[in-house]
Amino acid sequence: MSAVAVNQQNFRTRLAGLGLRELTLIPALILIGFVGWLNNPAFLTADNIVNILQQSSELSILVIAETLILLLAKIDLSLESIVGFAPMLGAWLIATDPSLGGSGIGLNPALAIALVFVTGAAVGAINGFLVVTMRLSPFIVTLSILILLRGMTLGLTNGTTLFDLPDSFLYLGNAKWAGVPASIWIAALLYLVFGIVLRYHRLGRALYAIGGNPEAARVAGIQVDRIVWGTYIVAGLLAALAGLMLSGRIASVVSSQGQNMIFYVFAASVIGGVNLNGGRGRLIGALTGVLLLGVLQNVLTLSQVPSFWIDAVYGAIILLALIFARLTGDRSADN
Amino acid sequence: MQPAAVEVRHVNKLFGAVQVLHDISLKIPQGVARGLVGRNGAGKSTLVSILTGLAEPSSGSVLFGDVAAPARRTSEEWRNKVACVYQRSTLVPTMTVAENLFANAYPGSSRWVNWSRLRVEARRICEEWELGIDVDARASDLRVEQRQVVEIARALAKGSRFIIFDEPTAALESKEVARLFERIRRLKRDGVTLLYISHHLQEIYEICDSVTVLRDGRVIVPDAAVADLPKPKIVEAMVGAEIARAARPAPVLDKAATPALTVEGLNLPGVFGDISFTVAAGEQVGLAGLGGSGKEQVAEAIVGLVKPKSGEVHVAGKPLGFGNVPAAQRLGVSYVPRDRRGRGILPQLSVAENLTLTVQGTLGRFGWIAPGRMNAAARRLYDALSVVASSPRQPVVELSGGNQQKVVMGRALASSPRALVLVYPTQGVDVAAKEAIFDIVAKAQAGGTAALVVSDEVDELRNCQRVLVVFKGRIVREFAAGWNERELIAAIEGVEA
Numbered sequence: 001m002s003a004v005a006v007n008q009q010n011f012r013t014r015l016a017g018l019g020l021r022e023l024t025l026i027p028a029l030i031l032i033g034f035v036g037w038l039n040n041p042a043f044l045t046a047d048n049i050v051n052i053l054q055q056s057s058e059l060s061i062l063v064i065a066e067t068l069i070l071l072l073a074k075i076d077l078s079l080e081s082i083v084g085f086a087p088m089l090g091a092w093l094i095a096t097d098p099s100l101g102g103s104g105i106g107l108n109p110a111l112a113i114a115l116v117f118v119t120g121a122a123v124g125a126i127n128g129f130l131v132v133t134m135r136l137s138p139f140i141v142t143l144s145i146l147i148l149l150r151g152m153t154l155g156l157t158n159g160t161t162l163f164d165l166p167d168s169f170l171y172l173g174n175a176k177w178a179g180v181p182a183s184i185w186i187a188a189l190l191y192l193v194f195g196i197v198l199r200y201h202r203l204g205r206a207l208y209a210i211g212g213n214p215e216a217a218r219v220a221g222i223q224v225d226r227i228v229w230g231t232y233i234v235a236g237l238l239a240a241l242a243g244l245m246l247s248g249r250i251a252s253v254v255s256s257q258g259q260n261m262i263f264y265v266f267a268a269s270v271i272g273g274v275n276l277n278g279g280r281g282r283l284i285g286a287l288t289g290v291l292l293l294g295v296l297q298n299v300l301t302l303s304q305v306p307s308f309w310i311d312a313v314y315g316a317i318i319l320l321a322l323i324f325a326r327l328t329g330d331r332s333a334d335n
Numbered sequence: 336m337q338p339a340a341v342e343v344r345h346v347n348k349l350f351g352a353v354q355v356l357h358d359i360s361l362k363i364p365q366g367v368a369r370g371l372v373g374r375n376g377a378g379k380s381t382l383v384s385i386l387t388g389l390a391e392p393s394s395g396s397v398l399f400g401d402v403a404a405p406a407r408r409t410s411e412e413w414r415n416k417v418a419c420v421y422q423r424s425t426l427v428p429t430m431t432v433a434e435n436l437f438a439n440a441y442p443g444s445s446r447w448v449n450w451s452r453l454r455v456e457a458r459r460i461c462e463e464w465e466l467g468i469d470v471d472a473r474a475s476d477l478r479v480e481q482r483q484v485v486e487i488a489r490a491l492a493k494g495s496r497f498i499i500f501d502e503p504t505a506a507l508e509s510k511e512v513a514r515l516f517e518r519i520r521r522l523k524r525d526g527v528t529l530l531y532i533s534h535h536l537q538e539i540y541e542i543c544d545s546v547t548v549l550r551d552g553r554v555i556v557p558d559a560a561v562a563d564l565p566k567p568k569i570v571e572a573m574v575g576a577e578i579a580r581a582a583r584p585a586p587v588l589d590k591a592a593t594p595a596l597t598v599e600g601l602n603l604p605g606v607f608g609d610i611s612f613t614v615a616a617g618e619q620v621g622l623a624g625l626g627g628s629g630k631e632q633v634a635e636a637i638v639g640l641v642k643p644k645s646g647e648v649h650v651a652g653k654p655l656g657f658g659n660v661p662a663a664q665r666l667g668v669s670y671v672p673r674d675r676r677g678r679g680i681l682p683q684l685s686v687a688e689n690l691t692l693t694v695q696g697t698l699g700r701f702g703w704i705a706p707g708r709m710n711a712a713a714r715r716l717y718d719a720l721s722v723v724a725s726s727p728r729q730p731v732v733e734l735s736g737g738n739q740q741k742v743v744m745g746r747a748l749a750s751s752p753r754a755l756v757l758v759y760p761t762q763g764v765d766v767a768a769k770e771a772i773f774d775i776v777a778k779a780q781a782g783g784t785a786a787l788v789v790s791d792e793v794d795e796l797r798n799c800q801r802v803l804v805v806f807k808g809r810i811v812r813e814f815a816a817g818w819n820e821r822e823l824i825a826a827i828e829g830v831e832a
Contacts (some may be wrong), residue, residue, distance in 0.1 A: 109516045202695045202702040205688060212683035219640065220692050220746070221660040240507065279683040 036299030073278025083258030125238025172250015211278025346395035388413035418490025597787030601646035624805035667753030687713030737768025
């Protein structure tokens with residue numbers, strides 16, 4: 001074993017001993033922040049940090065949803081289309097002027113908000129039905145749903161953006177609680193709740209059990225089918241919430257809302273240590289993945305990287321983060 | 336004199352420190368059908384792997400027609416010498432019969448596939464051997480019987496004149512078995528040499544000329560004409576001398592009490608039928624039978640993994656709903672599955688979580704798991720079973736096989752079950768762990784748990800007060816305490832001793 005390998009081994013053992021195997025991204029996070037601060041001292045202002053957190057909040061909630069699914073060794077690509085479709089359906093039903101793309105129905109906003117969540121849950125339930133009952137491949141099922149919902153989002157309003165939405169509909173995305181955007185509070189609360197459930201509740205542990213060995217889980221008396229189905233529904237609900245928050249933050253519903261988000265969801269989950277083969281990974285790790293992406297985006301913008309090049313730099317740095325995570329002893333990127 | 340078609344000379348095989356074959360020598364003359372028999376673990380499969388080039392002997396040699404066997408990893412040369420028909424198909428399911436017949440060695444140019452020529456050649460082989468199969472059919476659409484036929488045809492197409500049949504009838508119906516035997520007789524007439532492995536001794540008598548018996552990796556009978564070796568003699572050679580073992584004291588049973596487990600008229604067409612028995616509290620009953628006899632499915636029906644068509648199961652007098660594992664657990668049925676890696680352990684979870692999985696409900700309210708309570712419960716089991724791990728927090732996948740099995744046992748016992756269903760509970764664990772596992776079962780038994788041990792290993796059945804023998808899905812015999820090992824094995828193998 002080479003000296004480097006021994007060092008990695010030591011580092012990993014030490015982190016694992018502290019129960020912090022999932023925090024191997026923290027050094028990378030600090031490094032990128034440091035570079036950002038060198039480039040532009042504005043990086044380290046309270047406003048900018050809150051800004052990063054707020055912009056990451058919707059992505060972070062989607063990452064919770066995807067992590068639950070990935071722990072089961074399943075996959076859900078349709079989450080980003082729920083982010084677009086569920087709020088669009090709600091806003092369309094609220095809007096009174098058909099000439100601006102609305103339905104002309106003028107639905108009560110409270111009902112519309114409820115409907116946003118029902119839509120998310122319903123899409124999750126359909127995914128669950130197709131995956132559990134019909135035994136179809138989760139990849140192709142959720143890909144089809146993704147395309148279908150993207151198309152329906154466009155079709156609903158002929159591609160127009162819906163503005164002038166009631167305050168209650170936008171509340172979750174633009175309210176401030178104790179001076180901090182509500183979306184940050186919500187995301188933080190969800191991480192806390194789901195983190196605890198995954199660690200200390202039977203259902204959370206069942207996800208790990210099923211992802212690790214579904215047949216053994218069934219033999220041990222875990223109701224595998226029911227839990228997989230339920231998890232797809234919860235993921236759909238979370239995606240609907242993320243969509244509502246995103247609409248609130250930008251005060252409108254764009255027909256492309258959520259588009260391409262799923263790539264960043266996967267990038268954040270995987271560099272955060274969630275294994276695509278199921279059964280391994282923790283929410284705290286996934287959160288560091290989200291923060292890494294958020295900080296990176298911010299630093300690239302502040303560093304005045306030409307906007308057309310940002311995505312390329314972004315992709316390259318995600319790759320580097322994966323390699324870095326591997327060198328510090330993380331095994332989640334194993335195929 | 337004509338050279339032997341196959342000759343094995345002084346072959347030894349070691350896996351690590353374990354010697355599985357001891358100085359094996361045997362000779363099969365050209366055109367002879369030789370039977371190879373032995374109990375599980377006698378070394379048959381290892382010998383087949385060596386004869387087909389999948390494994391290399393640690394010492395000794397193999398010759399085909401007086402020529403040394405090809406070097407290992409020259410699979411093409413091996414396939415020209417020998418072919419093996421397993422229970423499981425080795426065809427590529429998505430390819431056609433014609434493609435499978437010539438897998439990777441298409442007629443004509445080696446780089447390009449000449450489809451018309453491929454079909455013509457394939458059809459010629461099928462006609463020559465009267466196989467009656469459409470060469471354009473996909474392998475996955477064939478029945479087991481047809482697949483075997485294609486495998487035989489493939490071997491012949493490659494010019495191989497030595498074919499090994501490894502339990503070929505396990506998945507066949509009786510009519511198909513008759514047709515297979517007809518084909519085998521034809522191969523014999525055409526001078527093909529055969530090695531035929533089966534648990535069903537009747538088949539050996541039906542189609543083999545001579546027989547070789549293995550036991551514990553040694554040749555017991557090198558070569559005897561079947562006519563000279565009646566069944567009792569074969570069974571004796573397979574079993575050997577009975578080993579005297581310290582018997583555990585038999586529990587005192589309350590005959591009047593409601594049995595812990597009552598099975599009545601359990602029926603699943605094609606798998607098992609008319610299965611009825613009882614197990615008293617504190618009793619240990621064996622359910623023995625060959626692989627494929629249906630005994631494991633009976634166990635799965637009791638624990639809720641398989642839904643039988645009809646019949647009833649009562650646990651301590653209460654009726655059990657079928658096909659529902661949690662419901663069976665609530666009634667007090669625990670299960671130790673056979674395939675530890677595939678169905679037993681939850682690899683990513685810790686030893687403590689694996690141990691307490693069945694009692695999670697008692698570790699906190701509303702499904703929450705209090706870490707303190709879980710660790711205390713796990714610690715009790717961990718100590719009682721003397722699991723060897725760095726700590727109860729270690730992922731269970733890192734443990735040795737024997738310790739993993741103890742963890743699976745511990746999980747089954749955690750809920751203090753009324754009925755414990757164990758399928759091959761000591762398979763693949765070392766001798767020390769084996770004894771430890773028997774001790775654990777005995778302790779549970781003393782506490783009033785009824786145990787049902789599903790196995791065909793005499794070793795695992797030796798603590799049973801009674802043993803029921805399942806043959807082809809029916810209970811055919813019951814042995815009372817003090818059963819005779821040889822008679823039991825004869826019943827399991829389906830022969831009268």
